[in-house]
Amino acid sequence: MELFLNVLIGGLLIGAIYSLVSMGLSLQYGVAKVFNIAHGEFLMIGAFITFALQQIGVNPLLTIVVIAPVMFIVGFILYRTIFTGIRVKSPNPGVFESNGMLAAFGLYFIVQNIAVLIWGSTPKSYLFLNTGINIGGALFIENRIVAAVFAVAIGIIFYLFLASTRTGKAIRAAAQDPATAGLMGVNINFVLALCFGFGAAMAGTAGVLISICYPILTTMGLGYTVIATVVITLGGLGSIPGSFIGGFILGIIGTGVAYWQPGLAVASYYVIFIILLLVRPKGLMGNQ
Amino acid sequence: MNFSKINWKQLGITAGIPLIILVILGFMPNYGWDYGVTLFSNFLFYIIISVSWTMFSGATGYISLATAAFYGIGIYAAALYGNTLPLYVVVLIGGVASFILAFIVGAITLRLKGIYFAMFTFGLVLLLKEVIFYWEIVIEGTRGRIVALESNETVYYYLLAIFVITMLVAYIIRKSKYGLALQSIGENEEAAAHTGVNVTMTKILTFAISAVFMGAVGVIMATKNTYVDPSTAFNPMMSFSPALMAIFGGMGNIYGPVLGAVIFTYIQEILQTGSLKNYYMLIFGAMLVATILYLPNGLMGLIQNLWRRIKGAKSAPTRG
Numbered sequence: 105m106e107l108f109l110n111v112l113i114g115g116l117l118i119g120a121i122y123s124l125v126s127m128g129l130s131l132q133y134g135v136a137k138v139f140n141i142a143h144g145e146f147l148m149i150g151a152f153i154t155f156a157l158q159q160i161g162v163n164p165l166l167t168i169v170v171i172a173p174v175m176f177i178v179g180f181i182l183y184r185t186i187f188t189g190i191r192v193k194s195p196n197p198g199v200f201e202s203n204g205m206l207a208a209f210g211l212y213f214i215v216q217n218i219a220v221l222i223w224g225s226t227p228k229s230y231l232f233l234n235t236g237i238n239i240g241g242a243l244f245i246e247n248r249i250v251a252a253v254f255a256v257a258i259g260i261i262f263y264l265f266l267a268s269t270r271t272g273k274a275i276r277a278a279a280q281d282p283a284t285a286g287l288m289g290v291n292i293n294f295v296l297a298l299c300f301g302f303g304a305a306m307a308g309t310a311g312v313l314i315s316i317c318y319p320i321l322t323t324m325g326l327g328y329t330v331i332a333t334v335v336i337t338l339g340g341l342g343s344i345p346g347s348f349i350g351g352f353i354l355g356i357i358g359t360g361v362a363y364w365q366p367g368l369a370v371a372s373y374y375v376i377f378i379i380l381l382l383v384r385p386k387g388l389m390g391n392q
Numbered sequence: 393m394n395f396s397k398i399n400w401k402q403l404g405i406t407a408g409i410p411l412i413i414l415v416i417l418g419f420m421p422n423y424g425w426d427y428g429v430t431l432f433s434n435f436l437f438y439i440i441i442s443v444s445w446t447m448f449s450g451a452t453g454y455i456s457l458a459t460a461a462f463y464g465i466g467i468y469a470a471a472l473y474g475n476t477l478p479l480y481v482v483v484l485i486g487g488v489a490s491f492i493l494a495f496i497v498g499a500i501t502l503r504l505k506g507i508y509f510a511m512f513t514f515g516l517v518l519l520l521k522e523v524i525f526y527w528e529i530v531i532e533g534t535r536g537r538i539v540a541l542e543s544n545e546t547v548y549y550y551l552l553a554i555f556v557i558t559m560l561v562a563y564i565i566r567k568s569k570y571g572l573a574l575q576s577i578g579e580n581e582e583a584a585a586h587t588g589v590n591v592t593m594t595k596i597l598t599f600a601i602s603a604v605f606m607g608a609v610g611v612i613m614a615t616k617n618t619y620v621d622p623s624t625a626f627n628p629m630m631s632f633s634p635a636l637m638a639i640f641g642g643m644g645n646i647y648g649p650v651l652g653a654v655i656f657t658y659i660q661e662i663l664q665t666g667s668l669k670n671y672y673m674l675i676f677g678a679m680l681v682a683t684i685l686y687l688p689n690g691l692m693g694l695i696q697n698l699w700r701r702i703k704g705a706k707s708a709p710t711r712g
Contacts, residue, residue, distance in 0.1 A: 139507055139510070139511070186681060186685060189685055190684060190685060193688060194688075198453060198505075198506050199453065201506065201507045202453065202455045202506060202507070202510065203684045203688065205455065205507065205510060206455065206632075206635060206636075206639070206680060206684055207680065207681050207684045207685065209632055209677075209680060210676075210677040210678065210679075210680030210681035210684070211677065211681065212677065213673045213674065213676050213677030213680070214673075214674050214677035214678060214681075216673060216677075217670075217671065217672075217673035217674035217677065218674065221670060221671075330515065330518060333511055333515075337508075337511075365526075365530075367522070367525065367526040367529065367530055368522070368523075368526055370518065370519075370522045371519055371522045371523050371526065374515050374516075374518065374519040374522075377511075377512070377515060378500070378512075381500070381501065381504060381508060381512060382500065385504060385508065
C-alpha cells in the first residue's frame with residue numbers, strides 16, 4: 105500500500121511537470137508543425153538561469169516571471185527567422201516537417217554546445233523548501249508538491265486562454281487546418297510563431313520547476329524531449345488536454361518502472377511509444 | 393546485345409573516370425603517406441554511410457535517424473565475434489544483422505507518416521543504447537568490451553571494397569525500374585501505389601539494403617579502437633552526420649552525398665584537432681541550420697543551377 109501510494113503520488117508529481125513540457129511540444133509540433141528536438145534545451149536553459157539567479161539570492165519561483173517572457177520572445181524570433189523561411193520554401197508540408205526537424209537538431213547542437221561552454225557538464229543543485237511532508241505514510245518533499253501545483257496551474261490557465269480568447273481560437277483553428285485558417289483571416293505566420301513561443305515559454309517554466317526539485321545537468325534536455333514526444337503521441341498530436349493527461353500517465357508508469365528497475369525507465373517509454381504507434385498512432389484524444 | 397548501339401565515348405566517361413579514381417585509391421597505402429591512409433579511410437567511411445543513407449532517405453523523403461543504430465550493431469558484432477572469426481565473416485554478420493533489424497523496424501514503421509518514422513528511428517538508437525547499458529551493467533556486471541585491432545591498411549582496403557559495392561548498388565538502384573518506383577514514392581506515395589508499385593515492400597527492402605552497408609562499416613570502424621561501450625557505439629551524431637552530409641552535398645545526384653561527405657569529413661578533421669575543438673558541435677549545428685535554410689538542394693543543386701544558367705545564357709535568344 106505504501107509502495108502503491110509512493111508510485112501513484114510520486115508519479116503524479118513528476119507527471120505534472122511532464123504535462124507542462126509536453127503541452128509546450130504539443131503546441132510546437134501539433135500546431136506549428138516543427139518537431140522541435142531542441143525543446144528540452146529551452147527547459148535546460150530555464151533551469152540554469154534559475155540556478156544562476158538563485159545563487160545571487162533570487163527566489164526560484166519568482167524567476168518564472170522573467171524566464172517565461174524571455175523564452176517566449178526567443179521562441180517567437182527563432183520561428184520567424186528560421187522556421188517561417190523553411191515553411192515558405194518547402195514544396196509540401198511533409199518536406200517542411202522533415203527539414204524543420206533537421207533544423208531543430210541543428211539548434212539543439214548549438215544550444216547544447218553553448219551551455220556546456222558556459223556551465224560545464226557537472227550536475228548543479230541548490231536547496232529550496234526541502235522539508236518532508238507525510239501523505240498517508242509516504243514521505244514527499246515540499247518542493248516537489250509546490251512544483252506540481254505550479255505546473256498544473258500554468259496548464260489550466262493556458263487551457264482557459266485557448267478556450268476563451270480570440271487568439272486562443274485562432275490557435276485552435278491553425279491546429280486543425282493552417283491553410284483554411286489563413287483563408288479565414290488568421291495571420292498564420294504570426295499565430296504559428298506565437299505557438300512556438302508559447303511552447304518555448306512552457307519548456308522554460310518547466311525548467312524552473314525542475315531546478316527546484318532535482319539536480320540539473322546541461323545534457324538533461326534531450327531526455328525531456330523524448331518524454332514529451334512519447335506524451336504527445338500518447339495524448340494525440342495537437343491535443344492540448346491529451347498532452348496534459350498523457351503527462352500524468354507517463355509519470356506514473358515511469359515512476360513505477362523506476363522503482364522496479366531504475367535502468368529501464370527510459371526503455372519503458374520507448375516500449376510504450378512502439379505499442380502506441382502499432383495500435384493507436386492517433387493517440388488517446390487525437391482526431392487526425 | 394547490339395554493340396553498335398553503345399555510345400563508347402559516354403561509356404568511357406561514366407566507367408573510365410571512376411576506374412582511374414579507383415586505381416589511385418587502390419595504391420594509396422603504397423605512397424608512404426601514413427596520414428593519407430587514415431584521412432582517406434575517414435573519407436571512405438563517411439561516403440559509404442551518406443551514400444547508403446541517401447539510397448533510402450534521399451529517394452523517398454523519409455528521414456531515417458537510425459544510422460547510429462545499424463552502425464552500433466556492426467560495432468557490437470565486431471566486439472562479440474572479432475576475436476574468434478575472420479574479419480570478412482564478421483563484416484557479413486554485421487551487415488546481415490543490420491539488414492534484419494532494419495527489415496523489422498521498416499515493417500513496423502514504414503506504414504506510418506514520415507515524421508513518426510523519423511522519431512521512431514531516433515528513439516531506436518536511444519533504446520538500444522539504454523538496453524545494452526542495462527544488460528552490461530546489471531546482468532553481466534561489466535561496462536564496454538574489447539575489440540581486436542586491425543592495421544590501418546586492412547581497415548582501408550575493407551572500406552575501399554565496401555565503398556565500391558555501395559556505389560555500385562546505389563548506381564544500380566538509381567538506374568533501375570526499382571529506383572524509379574522509389575522516386576515515385578518520394579514524389580507522391582498514393583499515386584505510386586495506384587500505378588502498381590508495391591509501396592510498403594519497396595520502402596522496407598530499400599531501407600534494409602541501405603542498413604547493410606552501415607552495419608558492415610561499423611564492424612570495420614570498430615577495429616580502429618580497442619574499446620567500445622554503448623555510448624560510443626550508439627552515438628546519435630552518427631545519425632545526423634550522414635543526413636547533414638547528404639543534404640549539404642545534394643541528394644538529387646549520386647555524387648552529391650560523396651561531395652558532402654568529403655567536405656564535411658575534412659572540416660571535421662580540422663575542427664576536432666585544432667583549437668576550435670570545443671566549438672565543434674556549435675559549428676556543426678550552425679552549418680546544419682544554414683544548409684537547410686539556404687541550400688535545400690545542396691551543393692550539387694547549386695552547381696547544376698549555375699550550369700543551367702550559364703548554358704541558358706549562351707543559347708537563349710536575346711530579348712527585345
